[in-house]
Amino acid sequence: MGWPMLVGGGIWLLVLVAVAMLLWLALRPREGGRDSQARELLDARYARGEIGRDEYLEKRKDIAG
Structure with a gap:
């Protein structure tokens, strides 16, 4: 051996x-897979006027953790 x-x-x-x-x-x-997609959807909803500023900021904070 x-x-x-x-x-x-x-x-x-x-x-x-x-x-x-x-x-x-x-x-x-x-990196940022699911959180990034959620943030993009949230940004799009805010841009279309589906949600208001307060709801947008609250949900963005929730997504960020």
């Missing part, structure tokens, strides 16, 4: 970790 086998196994481990990280980065939710 010896150290060359350990190095080869270590390289494969690094490859597997790199692939796992790439998959995680590709499949994770994007």
